[in-house]
Amino acid sequence: MKSQLELLAASRSDNVQWSLSQVELEYYRYENNLLMALEMPDGTLDELRRSFDIFYSRIQIVKRGDIYSSIHGEPQIAEALTSVTTYLDSTARLMDGDDPALVAALPELLTHAQTLRAQLRAISLRGIMVFAARSDAQREDISQTLLRLAAGTLFLIFTLTALLLWLIHLFRLNARREQQLKRSSQQTEAIVATSLDAVIVANRSGQVIEFNGAAEKIFGYARAEAIGQPMHELIIPDGLRAQHLEAMRRYLSTGEKHYLGAGRIRLQAKRKSGAVFPVEVSVSSVLAGKDEIFVSYIRDITKSLEREEALQKARDDALVGERAKTQFLAVMSHEMRTPLNGLLGTLELMDDTALTPQQRKYLDTMRVSGRLLLHHVNDVLQISRSDSGSETLSETPFEIDTTVAEIVESQRALAHRNGNIIRTERIGTLPRSVSGDERKLRQILLNLVGNAVKFTKDGAITIEIERVGQVQDVAMIEFRVIDTGIGIAEADLTRIFDDFVTLDTTYGRRAEGTGLGLGIARRYAETMGGEVGVESEEGEGCAFWLRVPLTEVADAVASEQADEPVTQLATKPLDILIVEDNEINRFVLREMLLKMGHRVIEAHNGRDGVEEAAYRHYDVIFMDISMPQMDGFEATRAIRSGSGPSRATRIVAVTAHALPSEVAQFEAAGMNDWIIKPVSGQKLRALFGALPTATARGKVPSSAPRLLDHDALQELRESLPPGSFIKLLKSFIVETDIAVATLTGRVATTATPEALSLIHQTAGACGTFGAERLRKALSSIEARCKGGETVEIDGKLIPIWDETRTALKALLEDATA
Structure with a gap:
C-alpha cells in the first residue's frame, strides 16, 4: 500500500514537471516554426499558428491551472509568466489576423520570442525545483503518516x-458468577422451602408471587391457592386490612415507609380458617429488574408469647416474693427495734434502783444481749434497704481527719479491753475538706475497724489514709485498716464480703455477729463509686482497703445564725416563764436559770403558756417553737394580741436551728430574739448581757459537726444538781431511742405536724445533751421538710444515733465509775 501511495504521489508530481518541461519544448517548436516561416512563408504559417496555439495553451495551463497555483507566488516565475503572457497576448492578434500581416511581423516576433527563452527556462527549472521539493515533503509527510x-x-x-x-x-467470570448465582438461587430456594418462618413474596399490586412451605403450614393455604391472590385478603385480619392498604398506598405514592425495613414487628395475622393469631413480621423490598417486590418473613409467635407470659408471671411472682421478704424483714426489724429500745431504756432506768449484785449481773447480761440483738436487727434492716434500691447518695462537706478520729475514739475503749493499740497514719498530702456521703463512709470504716478490734488481741490496729489518684477536683482516697489479728484463710477471701458469712475462727467464737457488716460495706462502697477489698494470710493479720472518690472542697465555716445583735437583758433576778413541752428540756433550762438566781415558772405547752402570761407579768418568756395543741408562733401572737400583763414582755424563741426564713417568722409572730439549742449557761449569760451575742446564738465555726459537744455536756453537768445529770442523760437516751425508732420506722416523711413535732423535740433534746451530729441531722431534715421536700428518713439517723449512744454510754460509765 505504501508503494502504491508513493507511486500515486510521484505520478502527480511527475505530470507537473513534465508539463513545465513541455512549456519550454513548445516554445522551441514555436521558435523553430518562426524561423521556417521567415525562410519559406508559403506552407508554414499554419504550422506556425498551431505551434503558437499549443505554446499559448501551455502557458495558460501553467498560469490558470490549480495544480500550478503553488508556484505563482515565486517572484521569478511570476515575473516570467507576466512577460510571456504579455508577448503571447500581443502576438495572438497577429496570429488570428491575415497572412501578409503575420509575415510582415515575423522578424519582430522572432526577436521578441528569443528574448523569452531565459524566462521560459526559469519557469521550467524553478517550477520543477519547487515541485520537486514539495513532492519530497509530501512523500515525507505521507511516510510519517504511514508510520503513524x-x-x-x-x-x-x-x-x-x-x-x-x-x-x-469476563465471559469466564460471568460464567462462574452464573454458576454461583445458580447455586445461590438453588440454596435460597432450598432455604425458603425449608424455612420455619413463612416467606411470602408480593408485587407492587399486592399479589402473592411466592408462598413457601412454612407459609402453607402456618396459614393453611396450598401454594397454588395463594399464588396470584391479593395478600391483604389472604392473611391480613379484617380489622387491619384498611390500615395495611392505606400504608401501601402512601408508600407507593410518596415513598413513606411504615413497616418496610423496620425490623421485626409484632402484628396479627389471619389463617385460612379465619382464626387471628400473633405473628412477628419483617418486610423488605427488592428490585427484580425494573419491578419492585416485597418479601415478608412471618413467624407464628403464639407459643413464644405463652412462654414469655409464663416467664413474666414467674418473674413477677419471684419479685413479689422478694419484695415481700424485704418488706417483711424491714417491718419486723422496725417492729422488733421499737420494743428493744423500750426494753433497753427500761434496763437503764433499773440501774438507778436498788439491786443485789446477782440482779445487777443479770441486768448487765440482759443489756449486752439486748444491744447485740438491736445491732443485728439494724444490720438486717440495712441489708433489706440496700437490696430494695432505696439507698441514695448525699453530698455533704466534712473533714477526713475529723471523721477518722471520731471512729478511732469510738473504738478505743473496746480496743483497750482487748489489749490493742489503735492509731492513725496519714501518707502523703491529703485534702483537708472533702464532699461526699460521710455517713456511708463512716459506716464502712466503723465496720472495718470494728472487725479489726474484735479479731485482734494484744496487737495493733493501724488506719492508713492516702491519696492514690486525682482527676480535677475529685480525689481517690484509700483507707487501709491493718491489724495483727488472726487473719483470714485464702479460701475464705473470695466470700468474706458475702451476706451472712461468719468465719468460725479462734478466740472461742468471741466475736458475735450476723455476718452482714462487710456485705453492707461492699454495698456502700459500690454506691459511692468505690471498691473495698482485703489482703490476708491466716495467722498473719488482715489488711482491708477502701478506695472512694471524694470531691475536694475549700474549707468553710458553717453558721446557722445571723449576726444581728441580741438585745441584752438585765442581770438582776428576773421572773421567767418557760413554755416547753419536753420535760427534759424544761428541767435543764429551769435548773440553769435557778442557778443564775432567777425565778422560774413552767408551762407544758403553748396554750398553758398563753394562760400563764395572761395571769401575771414576766420579765422574759422562753418560748419553744414546736409544741402540741398550740405552737410557739401561735402562742406568741396570742400573747401579743391579748391584754394581759405580759403582752409586751420580751419573748425569746428556743429552737434547734434558726434558718433565715424562720427568723423572719419569729419576728412576724412578735418574738424579740432567739437562742439555739443546746441551751447552756454560757449562752444564757450572753443573752443576759455578760457575753458577746455570737456565743449566745451558738455560732460555732465548724465544717463538720462533732459527734458530741463535750463543752456543752460539761457545762450542763455543772449547772445541774448532783445526781440529776446522770438521771437526765439516761432519760435522754431512752427517749431518743424511741424517737429514732419511730422516725426511722417511716419510709419518708413530709412536713406533717406530727413528724415535725417529734423531729423538733428530739433535735432540741440533742442540743441540750451535746449530741451535736444528731442535732444537725434532725435540723437538716426539719428544714427540708418545711421547705416542702419529701425526705427519706429511714437509715439516715440510725448510724449517727448508734455512735452517739455509744459515746454517751461511755460517758455514763465514766460518770458512775
Whole structure:
C-alpha cells in the first residue's frame, strides 16, 4: 500500500514537471516554426499558428491551472509568466489576423520570442525545483503518516487483543458468577422451602408471587391457592386490612415507609380458617429488574408469647416474693427495734434502783444481749434497704481527719479491753475538706475497724489514709485498716464480703455477729463509686482497703445564725416563764436559770403558756417553737394580741436551728430574739448581757459537726444538781431511742405536724445533751421538710444515733465509775 501511495504521489508530481518541461519544448517548436516561416512563408504559417496555439495553451495551463497555483507566488516565475503572457497576448492578434500581416511581423516576433527563452527556462527549472521539493515533503509527510498509521494500527491490534482477552475473562467470570448465582438461587430456594418462618413474596399490586412451605403450614393455604391472590385478603385480619392498604398506598405514592425495613414487628395475622393469631413480621423490598417486590418473613409467635407470659408471671411472682421478704424483714426489724429500745431504756432506768449484785449481773447480761440483738436487727434492716434500691447518695462537706478520729475514739475503749493499740497514719498530702456521703463512709470504716478490734488481741490496729489518684477536683482516697489479728484463710477471701458469712475462727467464737457488716460495706462502697477489698494470710493479720472518690472542697465555716445583735437583758433576778413541752428540756433550762438566781415558772405547752402570761407579768418568756395543741408562733401572737400583763414582755424563741426564713417568722409572730439549742449557761449569760451575742446564738465555726459537744455536756453537768445529770442523760437516751425508732420506722416523711413535732423535740433534746451530729441531722431534715421536700428518713439517723449512744454510754460509765 505504501508503494502504491508513493507511486500515486510521484505520478502527480511527475505530470507537473513534465508539463513545465513541455512549456519550454513548445516554445522551441514555436521558435523553430518562426524561423521556417521567415525562410519559406508559403506552407508554414499554419504550422506556425498551431505551434503558437499549443505554446499559448501551455502557458495558460501553467498560469490558470490549480495544480500550478503553488508556484505563482515565486517572484521569478511570476515575473516570467507576466512577460510571456504579455508577448503571447500581443502576438495572438497577429496570429488570428491575415497572412501578409503575420509575415510582415515575423522578424519582430522572432526577436521578441528569443528574448523569452531565459524566462521560459526559469519557469521550467524553478517550477520543477519547487515541485520537486514539495513532492519530497509530501512523500515525507505521507511516510510519517504511514508510520503513524502503522503504529496506530499496531496499538489498535494490541488493544483489540487485550479487549478480546478481557472479554474472554469476563465471559469466564460471568460464567462462574452464573454458576454461583445458580447455586445461590438453588440454596435460597432450598432455604425458603425449608424455612420455619413463612416467606411470602408480593408485587407492587399486592399479589402473592411466592408462598413457601412454612407459609402453607402456618396459614393453611396450598401454594397454588395463594399464588396470584391479593395478600391483604389472604392473611391480613379484617380489622387491619384498611390500615395495611392505606400504608401501601402512601408508600407507593410518596415513598413513606411504615413497616418496610423496620425490623421485626409484632402484628396479627389471619389463617385460612379465619382464626387471628400473633405473628412477628419483617418486610423488605427488592428490585427484580425494573419491578419492585416485597418479601415478608412471618413467624407464628403464639407459643413464644405463652412462654414469655409464663416467664413474666414467674418473674413477677419471684419479685413479689422478694419484695415481700424485704418488706417483711424491714417491718419486723422496725417492729422488733421499737420494743428493744423500750426494753433497753427500761434496763437503764433499773440501774438507778436498788439491786443485789446477782440482779445487777443479770441486768448487765440482759443489756449486752439486748444491744447485740438491736445491732443485728439494724444490720438486717440495712441489708433489706440496700437490696430494695432505696439507698441514695448525699453530698455533704466534712473533714477526713475529723471523721477518722471520731471512729478511732469510738473504738478505743473496746480496743483497750482487748489489749490493742489503735492509731492513725496519714501518707502523703491529703485534702483537708472533702464532699461526699460521710455517713456511708463512716459506716464502712466503723465496720472495718470494728472487725479489726474484735479479731485482734494484744496487737495493733493501724488506719492508713492516702491519696492514690486525682482527676480535677475529685480525689481517690484509700483507707487501709491493718491489724495483727488472726487473719483470714485464702479460701475464705473470695466470700468474706458475702451476706451472712461468719468465719468460725479462734478466740472461742468471741466475736458475735450476723455476718452482714462487710456485705453492707461492699454495698456502700459500690454506691459511692468505690471498691473495698482485703489482703490476708491466716495467722498473719488482715489488711482491708477502701478506695472512694471524694470531691475536694475549700474549707468553710458553717453558721446557722445571723449576726444581728441580741438585745441584752438585765442581770438582776428576773421572773421567767418557760413554755416547753419536753420535760427534759424544761428541767435543764429551769435548773440553769435557778442557778443564775432567777425565778422560774413552767408551762407544758403553748396554750398553758398563753394562760400563764395572761395571769401575771414576766420579765422574759422562753418560748419553744414546736409544741402540741398550740405552737410557739401561735402562742406568741396570742400573747401579743391579748391584754394581759405580759403582752409586751420580751419573748425569746428556743429552737434547734434558726434558718433565715424562720427568723423572719419569729419576728412576724412578735418574738424579740432567739437562742439555739443546746441551751447552756454560757449562752444564757450572753443573752443576759455578760457575753458577746455570737456565743449566745451558738455560732460555732465548724465544717463538720462533732459527734458530741463535750463543752456543752460539761457545762450542763455543772449547772445541774448532783445526781440529776446522770438521771437526765439516761432519760435522754431512752427517749431518743424511741424517737429514732419511730422516725426511722417511716419510709419518708413530709412536713406533717406530727413528724415535725417529734423531729423538733428530739433535735432540741440533742442540743441540750451535746449530741451535736444528731442535732444537725434532725435540723437538716426539719428544714427540708418545711421547705416542702419529701425526705427519706429511714437509715439516715440510725448510724449517727448508734455512735452517739455509744459515746454517751461511755460517758455514763465514766460518770458512775
